[in-house]
Amino acid sequence: MVKLMPKITVQLEDRSYPIVIENGLLDAVGARCASLGFVGQAVVVTNPVVSALCAKRVMASLKRTGFAPFIITLPDGERYKTLKTVSSVYDALVKRRVERRTPIIALGGGVIGDMAGFVAATYLRGVPYIQVPTTLLSQVDSSVGGKTGVNHPNGKNLIGAFYQPRAVFIDPETLDTLSEREFKAGLAEVIKYGVISDERFFNFLEKNAKTLAQRGLPLVKAIKRSCEIKAAVVASDERESGLRAILNFGHTFGHAIEATAGYGRIKHGEAVSIGMLLAARFSFKRGLCGAEAPERLEKLLLALGMKTHIPRLPVPALMRAMTLDKKVSAGRLRFVLTRGIGRVEVLQADAGEVEAFLRVITVNRGREP
Ligand SMILES: NC(=O)c1ccc[n+]([C@@H]2O[C@H](COP(=O)([O-])OP(=O)(O)OC[C@H]3O[C@@H](n4cnc5c(N)ncnc54)[C@H](O)[C@@H]3O)[C@@H](O)[C@H]2O)c1
Structure with missing residues (x-):
């Protein structure tokens, strides 16, 4: 039997953060964000596929806990992991006057996580972000470790930043719908x-x-x-x-x-x-x-x-x-x-x-x- 630690923390001194893994966690994203000290506005970045499967529950949980969330839906797929897509997110954030303490919640696979993380690293020189990964690859790999970024026409992940999330919330049940x-x-x-x-x-x-x-x-x-x-x-x-x-x-x-x-x-x-x-x-x-x-x-x-x-x-x-x-x-x-x-x-x-x-x-x- 594999021995498990009771709680997983990425230990990076004052930038340490928890990884929480629980079935049904999508319904507790709001409460978990509140327990991290966030209040007010929250931005959920996702794509149409994940939005249809998971966004309703996440948005409802945020509203239940007093947040005023809004959603930004990006096109699905690696080919949209570009500066152009990231730029469209900046536009939406500026339009909504999103402030420095507002958390960005990346809801999706590695493509969404990498882009939302990069936006968080750069918008207003850095806003907090939370990973809610919904593919197995993103749950075991890309959501942890703070590598964020986008592709360049000449190569994958050529533009990016190391920027750690404030927390990673993993709901393994989301994998039921994964191909x-x-x-x-x-x-x-x-x-x-x-x-x-x-x-x-x-x-x-x-x-x-x-x-x-x-x-x-x-x-x-x-x-x-x-x-x-x-x-x-x-x-x-x-x-x-x-x-x-x-x-x-x-x-x-x-x-x-x-x-x-x-x-x-x-x-x-x-x-x-x-x-x-x-x-x-x-x-x-x-x-x-x-x-x-x-x-x-x-x-x-x-x-x-x-x-x-x-x-x-x-x-x-x-x-x-x-x-x-x-x-x-x-x-x-x-x-x-x-x-x-x-x-x-x-x-x-x-x-x-x-x-x-x-x-x-x-x-x-x-x-x-
Ligand atoms: N930052 C890092 O450390 C790191 C590490 C490894 C990979 N990556 C990056 O991650 C990306 C790949 O991530 P990925 O494999 O998650 O791909 P992805 O984000 O493209 O997701 C794969 C597909 O699954 C869909 N999907 C997501 N959640 C779903 C769900 N619950 N049910 C049904 N469909 C769902 C997505 O819409 C998409 O079509 C690459 O861009 C890669 O460069 C980053």
Whole structure:
């Protein structure tokens, strides 16, 4: 059994904040905001999909607790994660004369969270914001840690700021309506936490794979443990000058697959699950771990119905994407590699070595001979 802390806090001295995880929490957003000391106006930023599913309850709970909330609905999708959309939010805030102490409530997945957080970081040089994440990925990853921002036509998340929320309110029941594909995208990150820092958590995921895949009860525990791990990593390295980089396990290979396949053709979470497996196999190849690490990872991914096979993609294009993504220094790439389930390290690898590995692995479609 995975041991859970009674309460999760992201420890950042005077910017510390709680992560509250409770079924039905949508109906208590107002009371929770009031308990943080907020009064008066409140702004809910969301999109049409999440608005139809969740906004009524959040707005009602805010009104019940005496807030005067209003809602800003942004178009749905990664392609709208732009400065133009953010600018439309500034317009709405200025028009409503939103003041410095008014909280912005990000209600939605990572796209809404990243944009609402960036607005909060920049409007009036900073207003408070609260994350109410509604996708699994945002509940276990993007809502915690204060990375906010938007995309640039030349690349993802190129414009942004580190700006921590005042609280993260997670209602796992919101996941009931999430598509299978989006759910799996979040599961990839959950598994990542097991590999990077907690073998007992990985055992727990193995033991409960079947029920987890059906979004059964162990899911709440999986969300809690994921948040605890992310909170601990962020607390020890808020601005990614060291340890926080371990959260990128599987992402170097994953981003290369995503970029080479063409964004949208393969989902981020699918690319991450294939990427994690590649990273584990590469770790084994380099003698960092035994064969059982990639084997257990593959078995768990399969048990959860996740993708494990690398799509047929040209290796030179994958290498190009990887060198662009992580910046090569003197022909060497940076990778998060595993020394066995629960332990990872950031290491360098020669571009030639990575290319040779990918040539073997892509010919065999994900499996070494
Ligand atoms: N800030 C960070 O640390 C961090 C970390 C990882 C990812 N991200 C960012 O997060 C974004 C991806 O987030 P995401 O995966 O949540 O995608 P998303 O926000 O686009 O949400 C995915 C889809 O699910 C819908 N949706 C949201 N909640 C729903 C619900 N409860 N039921 C049904 N549908 C629902 C959304 O409308 C959307 O269509 C990317 O932009 C990525 O860059 C940020």
